[in-house]
Amino acid sequence: MRLLSLLPCLFLLTSAAHAELTDLRARTTGLDGQIWIGFDTQPSSLTLEETAHGVRLVVEGVDVRSRVVSPAHTDLVRAVTLTPQAGLAHIDLDASRDWAGVSAELRHGGVLVSIQLGTTGLPADGGDAAQVRLEHTAATHPAQDAVSPVEDGAQITTASVSRQSTEPATETRPVVADAAPAPAPPPPSSGAAAPTPQPSVSSEDECERLARAVADDPWNERLLVPHAACLADQGQTREATGIYRQILAFEPENYAAAVALADLEEAAGNRDAALRLYQQAASHARSDAQAAAALQRARALEGGQ
Structure with missing residues (x-):
């Protein structure tokens, strides 16, 4: 034993x-x-x-x-x-x-x-x-x-994947329960800077295409980020928040997901959570411009407190 x-x-x-x-x-x-x-x-x-x-x-x-x-x-x-x-x-x-x-x-x-x-x-x-x-x-x-x-x-x-493979399996099986979508979050307080717009997707057809693609490949980050942006644009902020959190759970250095989730948290009035996420995004930025943008948002929140 x-x-x-x-x-x-x-x-x-x-x-x-x-x-x-x-x-x-x-x-x-x-x-x-x-x-x-x-x-x-x-x-x-x-x-x-x-x-x-x-x-x-x-x-x-x-x-x-x-x-x-x-x-x-x-x-x-x-x-x-x-x-x-x-x-x-x-x-x-x-x-x-x-x-x-x-x-x-x-x-x-x-x-x-x-x-x-x-x-x-x-x-x-x-x-x-x-x-x-x-x-x-x-x-x-x-x-x-x-x-x-x-x-x-x-x-x-x-x-799941076989032990010989080092890549995640492409076949996954999501099952989503019926649930009423959460109401859209209230706008941020007047003292806060307006949140950076979520990445927009060109059309409703494109959002539907992304939803089908995510159903076939639920762990593809390149699909999940724009899919979450679609959900946020459609007012399904709870679902979008869950996807961004899923991404960050396994990839905390994902800049796009951190900024997008920070925007949603700020819009919902969760200033402390948004501040931490903007700072997290800045620490994992891939360029000076990305870092500066995230830090500017963080400073705006700090100045409004």
Whole structure:
């Protein structure tokens, strides 16, 4: 039997909130897996615990409904169980195969779980294969999206590749639940600079084409950014925000997604979140012009506070 360490740790953020699960996605690339658990507000703290069949996330500042999510594809997990507690939630991830190590981070808008898969490829059965090494890594930047309930507007998306490949699989299967679109955010306060317009797409036909392309290739960042811009232009700001957070969860250096999400946060009146995102975009700019534009937006927000 392997001897694996458990490193308990607790990360605290300054703001407490009550949030509901909005997004749950998973993907695997070779022997690396990631699960994004998104909420509509920022969770306040995170603890990771080992269980007989996987891990438990103890997330504070979150108000979830009791339910069990069974993903259509079990590359990483057999089930995700959500259990509400007083002021927090237990989220149990039931491993479907050997996990060699697990880490969890609080990110902007949710929790990112990173999994190192074992080389045996055996399904977890509560024995050695279910034992994992737990690590905790504090997030150093805001970011955000893993397997979802087909009930409250969350999405379920999984992607997998063979161990010989280093590229994500092109075939993924999203299932989107029916949910009423969120209302358009209010305009920013008069003291703030007007947000930079979202990248516009030329026509409704082009937006429909992008939506079909994203359904066929949900992890293609070149498709996701303009698709999210389409949704924002159509007033579907909650859906657009979720896509930008998904991108930033796995690619925090994505300038376009950071600026676009900052614009939406600013328009919704979330000035602190917008400021962090503009600063994040500036730190990952690919040119002096990009950095200057993002910093100008950040300074405008700071000056209006």
